[in-house]
Amino acid sequence: MQQSKTAIQILKAAEALFSEQGFSETTMRQITAKADVNLAAVNYHFGSKQGLIQAVTEKYMHPFCEYIETVVAERLISLPDRTVSINELIEMVMRALLHVRQDNEHALSMFMRLLDLSYMKNQEALRQYMVNQYHAKLEGFLALLRKDASPMDSDEFFWRLHFLLGSMIFTLSNYHTLIALEQQELEKTSEIEKILHRMIPVISAGFQARSEQNYFCRL
Amino acid sequence: MQQSKTAIQILKAAEALFSEQGFSETTMRQITAKADVNLAAVNYHFGSKQGLIQAVTEKYMHPFCEYIETVVAERLISLPDRTVSINELIEMVMRALLHVRQDNEHALSMFMRLLDLSYMKNQEALRQYMVNQYHAKLEGFLALLRKDASPMDSDEFFWRLHFLLGSMIFTLSNYHTLIALEQQELEKTSEIEKILHRMIPVISAGFQARSEQNYFCRL
Amino acid sequence: MQQSKTAIQILKAAEALFSEQGFSETTMRQITAKADVNLAAVNYHFGSKQGLIQAVTEKYMHPFCEYIETVVAERLISLPDRTVSINELIEMVMRALLHVRQDNEHALSMFMRLLDLSYMKNQEALRQYMVNQYHAKLEGFLALLRKDASPMDSDEFFWRLHFLLGSMIFTLSNYHTLIALEQQELEKTSEIEKILHRMIPVISAGFQARSEQNYFCRL
Amino acid sequence: MQQSKTAIQILKAAEALFSEQGFSETTMRQITAKADVNLAAVNYHFGSKQGLIQAVTEKYMHPFCEYIETVVAERLISLPDRTVSINELIEMVMRALLHVRQDNEHALSMFMRLLDLSYMKNQEALRQYMVNQYHAKLEGFLALLRKDASPMDSDEFFWRLHFLLGSMIFTLSNYHTLIALEQQELEKTSEIEKILHRMIPVISAGFQARSEQNYFCRL
DNA sequence: AATGAATGAGGGTTCATTCAT
DNA sequence: AATGAATGAACCCTCATTCAT
Structure with missing residues (x-):
């Protein structure tokens, strides 16, 4: 097997805790206690707390971007003449989110919390890493979105993109709280x-x- | 004077740091170093770190809610027969934000970061405190918003409210990062x-x- | 007072432990337990374990070099025409050692252990620091020693200096063990x-x- | 073969690292990484880190003492009437050192570092082990040295022996640093x-x- | 004979807080 | 009103070691 049982338990516990408390509020002791493994296991399997965070990043970012890239490419091939509506594009994103979520109820919150983190002022390293790693895969999608939004200036597009990204990030990262409030x-x-x-x-x-x-x- | 010079320096430093790094990532040492005061001064003036956070909460929540309450009341008195459009309501919020911002460039980020924090799952105490303290003042505003959105179900209204609250919270709390990206x-x-x-x-x-x-x- | 009671207790405990066990074998917990102070006190007063080591370095290196420099200068002024014999020079060193020892029985062992450490291959930083800090004060002494050893090549001088430095470092850093053996x-x-x-x-x-x-x- | 390939690789790597960094500063991970073997291999082949140190001890102490014992015996048989000069005795030691060194450039540094370690105050066990194991083989040599130094008191002899042992231990254990300085x-x-x-x-x-x-x- | 996985103990450091003055 | 000193708790991480295979 590719990942040991312990590593999987750690990931599962970490995702739940990261999802509920955020990254820096979650301690290694909490993670290993919840995963019912030794405190040193995280460092053994992931090198460091940061390594664990990077592991979950890749676990969700990779399939998400892959999905978007694939679905955009397929759409352009199958119906090259028809324009892609904004609604269609947003639906793609939603389906991609459901795709990465799979059966893990904490996946989306944690994924969104990660995006949130990447916009922190002192997290330029993480931000740069994600741009380097995943920007290429999302380029096609963004180009289509930009085309539909053509009557807009570039700066208007920039801010609207982030307004709406904010909607997603906020509601999904605080999903559990909002469900409870509802x-x-x-x-x-x-x-x-x-x-x-x-x-x-x-x-x-x-x-x-x-x-x-x-x-x-x-x- | 109501607040000592030291307390004011602390507040100013804390707001800047909270705005850029968030609350738990900001340490007392960072705050007191930036404020150029003694490490113990925060606890002396505000009781604890939590007390300091509560102080900045009130510093911004209070005038914000006061402003909204007043402006809603004035509007209803001056033009009682005319309905209040959604655009008008949202503009009220924006003006309220500008009002609390005053001359402090970090005020809004920090304010929004506070709202963000209050939706964390393990911050029920803070959430409850804010509801108790400020819900009454915002009731009128929410009622008007709800009325305009009448063809909507209650749950639809709940989620849309948070989608759009998320836009605000995300873009304004990460204001400095987004400006830099732009x-x-x-x-x-x-x-x-x-x-x-x-x-x-x-x-x-x-x-x-x-x-x-x-x-x-x-x- | 310049140094707090706690800081002095820490220094005293650290010197004894460093002297007996070496630096990396001595833990902060051992030091603070022996000094009967809180574990965090070392970091409060000296910044880090490395800072503590630097503090004891300076505590002994400074008066030692100062002493040598002074005594060499005095000797050259009072008897400028008479050559300085090797015996006289070595006696100066021994008196300098007694001078830094004062009333602390661990001082010399620790001082010598520090010199020993500075010759470790992966301690180039410490070595460079000591050269920068103290070489100037020892130059005069070394010049006199070199003059007396004139019929020697530079490389012969280099190695003899270290042979004899080795005698000192080994016997004094292991002073307590040797006394026990004797x-x-x-x-x-x-x-x-x-x-x-x-x-x-x-x-x-x-x-x-x-x-x-x-x-x-x-x- | 008596020792497996893995064990030999471990010994070689360990000697290099012990020579440069000392024993306690060298970790099992460093050793096994350098030897390109599994982390558990050291414990498998040598029982523990201490066992590995003991193995290298014996690897060098044994031939060294054997050499000294043999050469002293041969000398006394071949020229029983001629006294053995101090110079001759010291040359024996030097030849013994070259003998144990063989083709391993780290052998001597490590050997000397081991002797250094054995004089640490908290290493009485190691010290006792070495005395028990090797004292008998060196007795003859020490007796000759003592005879030549006859006008000396026992305590004077004791200290001079260690002064000069210190020269050897210091310069040879820090051999690589000194070479670099030269x-x-x-x-x-x-x-x-x-x-x-x-x-x-x-x-x-x-x-x-x-x-x-x-x-x-x-x- | 050998190894990947896992562990308990302990490492230095940092935190918000409190105390004595 | 204010502060330098000190503290207990908790942090992440690394250590040599062991276990199951």
Whole structure:
């Protein structure tokens, strides 16, 4: 087997804890206690805490980007003449997220928390690493998105992309808290599929909104 | 004076550091070093690190909520018969943000990072505190928002609210990083006012988007 | 007071342990336990274990070199015409050693262990630091020693210097063990003054020995 | 073959590392990595790290003592009437050192570092082991040395022996550093044979030096 | 004969906090 | 009102060693 049972237990425990508490708030002792393995096992299998974080990064970033790249390529080959709508593109992302999630309920929160971390000011190294590693695979997707958003300036596109990325990152990284709040306030529980689906029209509309002018006299 | 010079220096230093690094990544030593005060001063003036965080919470939450409450009340009195559009409501929020920002460039990032923190699973105490303290002042605003979004189910409203809250929290808490990225990619720098303004149509459109049906057969 | 009581206790405990066990074999926990202070006190007062080692380095190297420099200068002023014999020079060193020892029975062992450490292959940083810091003060002494050893080649001088430095470093850094051995074998105990005195003719004779020729046909 | 290929690789790697870094500074991981064998191999072949150290001890101590014992015996048989000069005795030691060195450039440094270790205060077990194991073989040699040094007191002999042992141990255990220093300062490199030869007159003269009297009034 | 996996003990360091002044 | 000194707890990591195969 490629990964030992212990390594898998560690990953599983780490993902759950990272998902709920974030990375730096999660200690090696918590991870190894939850995984029911020796404290030194993390360093044995992953070299360091940072190595563990990188392992989970790759575990989710790789298939996510791979999925996006593949699906974009397939779409362009099968229907080369038809334009790709924003809705279609966003659906691709949602399907990619479901794809990396597989059967691990903490996968998406942790994945999103990782993206969140990468935008921290003092995490330039992580940011650069992710750009180097994965930017190429996402280029095709971004180009299509940019094309659909053509009437927009580059800076408008930049900010809208991050507004909507923020929606995803915030709601999915805090998924468990929000589910609990929803339960408490509305006595209702949404499955993650439903949440992702709800995001589609909101993000799509946000992207296509007509930008306002003359903001200086407004605010 | 109500607050000693030392306390003010601490607050200023803490806000900058919290804004850039987050709360738990910021140490008392960093804060007191930057503020050029004694290490024990934070505990002396604020009781604990948590006390300091609570102090900055109140410093920004209070005027923010006060502003929203006031402006909503004024609007309802002056034009009681006219409905309040979503755009108008969102603009209120943006003006409230500019109002709490005042002259402190780190204020908004830190404020948003605080909201972010309050959605962490293990921060129920903070969450509860904020609800108890400020929910009443925001009730009027939320009622207006809910009214405009009337054709929506309660759960749809809940999630959209958080999608769009996520946009705000993510982009504003990582404001400095995003500015740097924009500078690097586009050789352009947006002032915070412009960013807030850009958010208005995106959030507004997101709120008003027509929700899709039959999602199960789509994803 | 310049150094707090705790810092002094730490230094005293550290010197004893370093003297008996060497530096890397001595743990912070041993030091703080012996000094009866908190584990974190070393880092508070000296920054790190390395900082503590540097502190003891300076505590002994500084007065030692200062002493040598002063005594050499005085000697040259008071009797400028008389040559300085090797015996006299070596006696200066021995007196300098007694001077740094003062009332601390571990001082000399530790001092010598430090010199020993500085010749380790992977301690180039320490070596360079000591050269930069103290070479100037010892230059005068070395010049006099070199002058007396004039019929020698530079490389012969280099090696003899280290042969005799080795005598000092080995016997003084292992002082306590050797005393114990002497006691055990001969039922006799030498005070450190006597040992230093014994070294004088041996080192002196070693320095002045007539070097052999034609070693290739001998060994 | 008596020793497996793996065991030989381990010994070779360990000797190099022990020679350069000392024993406790050298880790099992460093050894097994350099030897390109499994981490557990050391414990498998030598029982423990201490067992490995004991193995290299015996590898060098045994032939060294054997050599000395043999050569002393041969000398006494072939020329029973002629006294053995100190110079001759010291040359024996040097030839014994060259004999154990064979073709391994790290052998002598490591051997000397071992002797150094055995004088550490907390290494009484090692010290006792070496005395038990090898004292008998060196008795003859020491007796001859003692006879030549007859006008000396026993304690004087004890200390001079260690002064000169210190010369050897220090210069040979730090052989690589000293070679580098010589190269750097004098642009010259001495082979080990030359260094050993240089030691002969120095040690010899040290042993035969006339001891000084009345030291109390001098220092 | 040999090894990948795993472990318990202990390493130095850093944290927020408290105490005595 | 303020601070230098000191602390207990916890941090990540590395060590030599052992176990199951």
